[in-house]
Amino acid sequence: MWKPPALPDAARLRRFRETSMHGEYVLSRYLIASDIVSPDHHPDPSRLLFASRTGKSLLVKERVYRHLQAGEFERIDAATLRQLQSDEVLVPPTDDEFLDMLGKNRLAISETRTLSLTLQPTANCQLGCVYCGQQHVKKNLDDDTSARIVDRIMGTLQRKRYQQLAINWYGGEPILALKQIEDMSGRLIERCEQAGIGFFASMVSNGLSLKPDVYLRLQRRRVNSFQITLDGLARTHDLMRPVKAGGGSFDIILQNLVDVTALPEFAANRTSVTIRVNINRRNHDKVVELIDLLADRGLATRNVGLDFRPVVDWGGNQADRDSLAAAEFSTREIDWMLHAIQRGFQFDGILPARTIAPCMVVMPDAEVYDAYGNIYPCYEYPYTPKYDSPKYKIGHIQSIDQVRNDQAVTREWYTDIRSGMSPCPRCPLFPVCGGGCAKQWYNGETGCPSFKLNLPERLVLDYWMRKRKRRRAAAPAPATV
Secondary structure, three states: OOOOOOOOOHHHHHHHHHHOOOOOOEEOOOEEEEEEOOOOOOOOOEEEEEEOOOOEEEEEEHHHHHHHHHOOHHHOOHHHHHHHHHOOOEEOOOOOHHHHHHHHHHHHHHHOOEEEEEEOOEOOOOEOOOOOOOOOOOOEOOHHHHHHHHHHHHHHHHHOOOOEEEEEEOOOOHHHHHHHHHHHHHHHHHHHHHHOOEEEEEEEEOOOOOOHHHHHHHHOOOEEEEEEEOOOOHHHHHHHOOEOOOOOOHHHHHHHHHHHHOOHHHHHOOOEEEEEEEEOOOOHHHHHHHHHHHHHOOHHHOOEEEEEEEOOOOOOOOHHHHOOOHHHHHHHHHHHHHHHHHOOOOOOOOOOOOOOOOOHHHOOOOOEEOOOOEEEOOOOOOOOHHHOOHHHOOEEOOOOOOOOOOOOOOOOHHHHHHHOOOOHHHOOOHHHHOOOOHHHHHOOOOOOOOHHHHHHHHHHHHHHHHHHHHHHHHOOOOOOO
16 A cells, blocks of 8 residues: 655755755655565665656656655755656645645636537436436437537537537437437537537447447447446346346447447547446456457457446445445456456556546536436436436526526535545545546545555556567567568
C-alpha cells in the first residue's frame, strides 16, 4: 500500500528557498511512489514516481527520493531538479494546492471547444441485467422531440463557438432506435458541416443487434467507437445479462463482435471496441477464461480493448451486495490486466491521465437527453425510478428555455467537493480522477476509482510495458534470405 511522501518541514523548506538555483519550489502533495523496483542489494536502487498533476511517471534513484522526502532539494543535481519541476513533482508554493488544481480545472472547462452530449433515444432494452437500475418500456424519441433536441444542440454549439460535437448514444439499448439515430445524426452532421464544426460519435450497446449491416449503417453516421459488455463466459454472462424473451445472449454478442471487427471497414475507419466486464462474486473466477476466449477468437489484434469494472449500486437496487471488496478487486484487476497483455491486448491507459473533469457532470453545457425529452446531468439518471425527482433534472426540452435547474444533483460537484462530502481535497489522485463518480458521493457511497488502491502496481506494470516496447523496437530485423 502506497503512502504519500512526507512534506518537508518549515526549516528544510526555508533552507531550500535560500539555496535553490532554480527559484522557489516545494514538494507537491500530488505524488505517489512505488516500492523500490531494483533489488535491495543493488548498489544504486530506484523507484517509480507518479506525478498526478501531470499524469507522468518517472524513475528516480532511491537517494533522490529520500532527498525529496527530507526536503533536501539542494542535494539533488540540477538536471534531475529540472525534470522534477517539469513533471510537477516540485511545484511553486501555494496556499492550497487542491484549490489551485480545482481552479485550473475550472479554467480548462471554460475554455473547452468540444461539446459532449449523451442521447438516449429509447427506453427499451432486450436484456434484463441483474444489476441494471433502469425500468424499460417500448418508448422511442418522437419526431417533434428529436427536432427540438437537434435545434437546441446547434444553438449551443454556435452560441458558445464550439469547434466539435461529440455524441454518445446510450440507452436502454440504442440500436432499438436505429431509425432515430440515423435521422438525428444525419441532421446534426449536415448542420455541423455547414457551420464548420467537427462531428464524431460513440455508442454504448449490449451488442445483441450489432450485426455487420447495422455497424455499417452506424459507421455512415460516424459512430466509430463502441462499448459492449461481456460478463464472463456464456454461463455467467447469461445469468447476469439474460434476454428478457428467454435464452442466452453471450454467443450472439461474441459472434457479432467477431464478425464486425473482421470487416475491412472496421479497420479502414479505425473503429474501436471496448469490452466492459462487470465483475462480482458470480463471475470473478471466469475473467481469465474470458480473456483467453476473446484472444483465441482473434479480438486482441483488432483494436479491441478491455475494461474491468466492479458491479455497483444503481439507483438504490443494492446491486453491489455481491461485489468484491475494493482492495480485493484492485489486486485482481492487476492480474487480469497482466494476463490480457500477455494474450496480446493493448492497455494504453495503465496509468490514469490528467483530467479536468471526473465526467460530464461538471461541464456546463454537457447534457443527457432521454426518449421523453427530459434533460439530465448524468447518464445513469434516465429511466431509473430513484432519479425521477425534479432535483435530478436540468429540465425538459419543451420548456428548458423558461424553466432550467442549474443546480441539478451532481451539477455543482466542483463546488460541493469542498464541503467535506468526500476525501477528495486530501487525496493525491484528485488531478487524475476529478473526484471519481460524483453520483456515488451524493448517494453517500464511495466514488473512488479502482486505481486508487493499485496505482503503485500500475506504475510497475507501465514501466515494464514501456521497457518491453523499447526492447522490441531496438531488436534487429530478422534476416532475409
